Amino acid sequence: MTESVLASWREGPVKQAIVDFVALATTPGPGFVAVADRIATFDNDGTLWVEQPLPPQFDFVFRRWAQEIKQDPSLAEQQPYKAIIARDPAFFAGVATQDPEVVGALLAAFARTWKGTTPEEFDAQVREWLQTVKQPKLGVPYIELVYKPMLELLDLLRAHEFRVFVCSGGGRDFMRVFAEETWGIFKENVIGTAAEYRYADGRIVRAEHALGSLNVGPGKPEHIFAQTGRLPALAGGNADVDIEMLEAARFSVLVSHDDEEREFAYTSGGEASLARAKELGWTVVSMKDDWITVF
Amino acid sequence: MTESVLASWREGPVKQAIVDFVALATTPGPGFVAVADRIATFDNDGTLWVEQPLPPQFDFVFRRWAQEIKQDPSLAEQQPYKAIIARDPAFFAGVATQDPEVVGALLAAFARTWKGTTPEEFDAQVREWLQTVKQPKLGVPYIELVYKPMLELLDLLRAHEFRVFVCSGGGRDFMRVFAEETWGIFKENVIGTAAEYRYADGRIVRAEHALGSLNVGPGKPEHIFAQTGRLPALAGGNADVDIEMLEAARFSVLVSHDDEEREFAYTSGGEASLARAKELGWTVVSMKDDWITVF
Incomplete structure (x- = not known):
């Protein structure tokens, strides 16, 4: 690994755990993950960008x-x-x-x-x-409030032949608008809660019903399986609605919002996931301690 | 283009039309297709492999x-x-x-x-x-009855940064079993009629209901849009249930089964698509005349 890997991450056990997982997953031996199985899935709100005061x-x-x-x-x-x-x-x-x-x-x-x-x-x-529209506390458009360390993690995974998917409770079609320029992933790698669309007279138009379950809780692994035919090798989340997705992955990263100065400090909506992280040994990222730069 | 491109395709207007489309789509100027929009979708039964006597x-x-x-x-x-x-x-x-x-x-x-x-x-x-199980007329397993010229077309498209999807009325999960070894595409690039799956107790298991519409007729562009956020730049099909997908694409290839000796000769289930192909100028592939080798 060169020094430029995860450059916005502070040296320490969290960064090391991620780098070690990627090395293990891509080196023949125990822990190796076949290229076809290298699916990584990330929640969006609170995991890839700011979710306060509201997603x-x-x-x-x-x-x-x-x-x-x-x-x-x-x-x-x-x-x-x-x-x-x-x-x-x-x-x-x-x-x-x-x-x-x-x-x-x-x-x-x-x-x-x-x-x-x-x-x-x-x-x-x-x-x-x-x-x-600007985020009220930070004073810039939401699209500028994507976490730089997470973009570096997406890059690291892609460089090791992982296919990166975003899997959010939010709207699939909302995220697909900015997915390609923001995350560098094609629209087809965005999984979210979705409307049904109808095709008629040569056009796609939005219909009334939601397609399948909401993409939260057990809906996340369900949608990931439906979209990819697999469960993730690596997953990243930050909230209780991510628990099932994080449980379904081999390696799980939980972002903890503890940086009131640079972002927000809160555990609301994430209490159960923090408890589950301790229990199952997930890698918990402290925004305050583990990230040199946030945005 | 080197000579090895579409090697199993006979020189002629059909091969030329395909090669010309790919050249146009990947060269800046009129007809250029941005890399992000390079989605190609193919029906499976009768388009990528034998569908007689039954899919x-x-x-x-x-x-x-x-x-x-x-x-x-x-x-x-x-x-x-x-x-x-x-x-x-x-x-x-x-x-x-x-x-x-x-x-x-x-x-x-x-x-x-x-x-x-x-x-x-x-x-x-x-x-x-x-x-x-062996196909009764041809005496070999179905998996050996994939059309070699179509695999070459998939290769040609991939070499030009198209993302290739298979989009069949058949079962998504059935096709995903052999997609990677047979077509060289990941499971996530297979679209089909699908069951819903539930995630519980750490496992994915099949539920009772079908997810969304059957993947035939208008269901094809609907599922393609749901999976990829786009309609296809190129589509290939062979039957009336492919009409809407072929209409939704910029360039459409229709496989015509007219080779009783090497495969089958039939138009049943494809009459309307052949008529529509004439009307809209789709590229109609004669298996008998345009393919040097079938399997």
Whole structure:
């Protein structure tokens, strides 16, 4: 390994564990991973970029819904619009636990906004948001808040013939807009919660229903298997909704948000994953201690 | 282009059209296709290998169902088992047209046989079939009946930075068993009709329901978009269920089965696609005239 490997990672047991895994996986002997099996999967929100105060896609979605409420104030009486206006934490907790009522209200609102949208139209909406909206604490667009050390990890894996996938609870098509320029991976390597699309009259347009389960919890290994035919050799996550994906991998990296100065310090939504990391010996990354540079 | 390009293809307008498209797509100027957009998709049955007397996967499935009927003769009174025993063409025509009763009976039978199966178990079943069963007319295992000229086309495309996907009405997981050794593409580049899988207790097991639509007709571009975020730059097919995929591509190749001596001569199930090819100027491959070698 040259010195430039994982240059933004501080020398120490975490960096060493990652470098050792890659060396072991790519050297014939015990721990070797055949090239075909070299699938690496990473959560996005909180693992590859900032997820505070809300996962960035929520900002994108809520801005559109706020416009819709302006045009049709009666929406403010219904869910999920009501919860968004009130910033009702109980409602949003229902997303992580997949409360059927919460999920149903959200899916209906998604359909109301995007049913019939073409990929080109959706792409333009996301690009406009990416270019105009800034993260409130850090003052720059979310796309500039991708973690440099994680991009280096993606590079290291690719250099060793791993195929890198992003696997997020967020929208597959939302992430695909910026995947290629941001992560250097093709759209087909992005796995996420997804709408169904219909093909008619020579065009793809968005239909009403979500395809399969939400891509959180057990949905992550399910979607990874559906997309790739395998479970991951390496997985990276940061939250309780990543536990199953991290359990399914041979080597697991958990990002811990403990850097209030450069990013955020919080454990909310990640308590169970931190406990599971201790139990199973996952590699826990301290943003504060293990990263020389964050962005 | 060196002489070894498409070596099993006879010189002529069909080979030339393919070589010209690849040259145009990879040379800056009109017709250039950006690397990210270089998605090529191929049907499997009848496009990459023999599909007579039945698509090979049917042979695999029907043998298992015949065993089940032996163990439980009452199944012979129900669909789809009854239609299989009677070789009822009306029932099987219902697969292509997606008759809900036919599709429902088939899905129920698939679930009966494979619900709860792990990928490893299914893999072993398919491998055993691949090694033991021979195509009745040609007398060799189906896996030896892959068209050599098409493998050369896949190679040509890959050499020009196309990502090659197989997109078949057949089972995704069935094809994934032999995709890597046969086509030289990773499992994640195989798109097909698919079961849902559940992840529980650290294992992936097959669930009851099919995921999304059958991968035929409009389902093909829908699945291609879902898997890759794009529609294909080049597509290859041979049947009416491929029409929408071929229409969605910039350059389309239709394989015509007109070689009774070396393979089969039939137009059944491909009449509409041949008509559409004339109308839209697709490149129609005569197996008899355009291929020096078939297998």
